[in-house]
Amino acid sequence: xxxxxxxxxxxxxxxxxxxxxxxxxxxxxxxxxxxxxxxxxxxxxxxxxxxxxxxxxxxxxxxxxxxxxxxxxxxxxxxxxxxxxxxxxxxxxxxxxxxxxxxxxxxxxxxxxxxxxxxxxxxxxxxxxxxxxxxxxxxxxxxxxxxxxxxxxxxxxxxxxxxxxxxxxxxxxxxxxxxxxxxxxxxxxxxxxxxxxxxxxxxxxxxxxxxxxxxxxx
Numbered sequence: 674x675x676x677x678x679x680x681x682x683x684x685x686x687x688x689x690x691x692x693x694x695x696x697x698x699x700x701x702x703x704x705x706x707x708x709x710x711x712x713x714x715x716x717x718x719x720x721x722x723x724x725x726x727x728x729x730x731x732x733x734x735x736x737x738x739x740x741x742x743x744x745x746x747x748x749x750x751x752x753x754x755x756x757x758x759x760x761x762x763x764x765x766x767x768x769x770x771x772x773x774x775x776x777x778x779x780x781x782x783x784x785x786x787x788x789x790x791x792x793x794x795x796x797x798x799x800x801x802x803x804x805x806x807x808x809x810x811x812x813x814x815x816x817x818x819x820x821x822x823x824x825x826x827x828x829x830x831x832x833x834x835x836x837x838x839x840x841x842x843x844x845x846x847x848x849x850x851x852x853x854x855x856x857x858x859x860x861x862x863x864x865x866x867x868x869x870x871x872x873x874x875x876x877x878x879x880x881x882x883x884x885x886x887x888x889x890x891x
Contacts, residue, residue: 678705679792682725684716684742685709685758686734694729694758694788701789713742714851720750727792730775732759732766733889735841736851740769740886741833747774754795766886767806769825777801825885832866833887835859839875840882 681704683691691709698704707723710716713730714737720728728746732739743755756777757770770778776795779787780803787803794801825833831852838848849859872878882888 678703679727679796680705680707680723680725681792682707682716682719682723682728683709684711684713684728684734684739685731686711687731690731697785697788701792704789704792713737713739713745716742717745717749720746720753725753727795728753728755729758729788730755732757732761732770732886736838737834738837738887740766740773741830741837743770743775744773745830756791756795756801761886762805767802769886771800778806779803780805825887827869828866832862832869835862836866836878836882837887839863840879840888 681698683694683706685691685694688711691711695706695709698706707725708719710719712734716728716730717737719725730739730743734742739757739759743757746753746755754776755774756779757775758779758781759766759770760781761767762780767778777791777800779791779801782805787801791801828836834852835848838851843851845856845859845863848854849856852859854862867873867878870878870881872881879888
């Protein structure tokens with residue numbers, strides 16, 4: 674066991690899930706939960722404020738999903754270790770998480786037994802992936818990262834944010850408010866987004882966002 678208390682931030686849009694995870698972590702004895710975030714954007718802000726060593730991150734969060742939040746955290750706070758905690762077990766979700774910089778991936782069904790092991794593992798500088806995700810699959814996904822580009826690789830981080838918000842049904846005015854941009858700037862980004870993806874309408878953007886894993890059918 675590690676000698677110091679590991680500072681952990683929880684990021685999940687369900688309060689009951691966060692409460693359950695917090696209770697499990699408190700039982701470990703060597704973990705201190707320093708904060709909770711209900712969406713990816715708040716999680717990024719809290720990492721800057723609270724300086725956690727580990728972030729336990731859900732994928733499916735409104736506003737800014739866990740994959741994009743992880744990518745931005747690795748850019749601005751490269752020292753933080755992100756462990757994805759998700760119901761998704763598809764190769765594409767795991768691949769996106771690892772390519773975004775996540776150091777661990779836990780399938781929620783096995784989280785009770787795995788939380789402590791995952792935190793200890795990433796704190797040692799190693800990668801942890803649930804036994805339910807084949808190690809061979811993980812190795813292949815990382816090796817093929819350049820050969821099989823993410824469908825979102827065409828987009829800038831800002832375009833990904835706007836695509837997710839559009840797909841969630843947010844209006845241009847709402848998107849402008851959330852991102853702190855002018856309505857005209859959002860409209861420009863949306864036009865560039867459609868042009869880059871060769872998509873002409875909002876339903877097409879929603880379908881693309883679903884296929885790319887930015888949003889789910891939940």
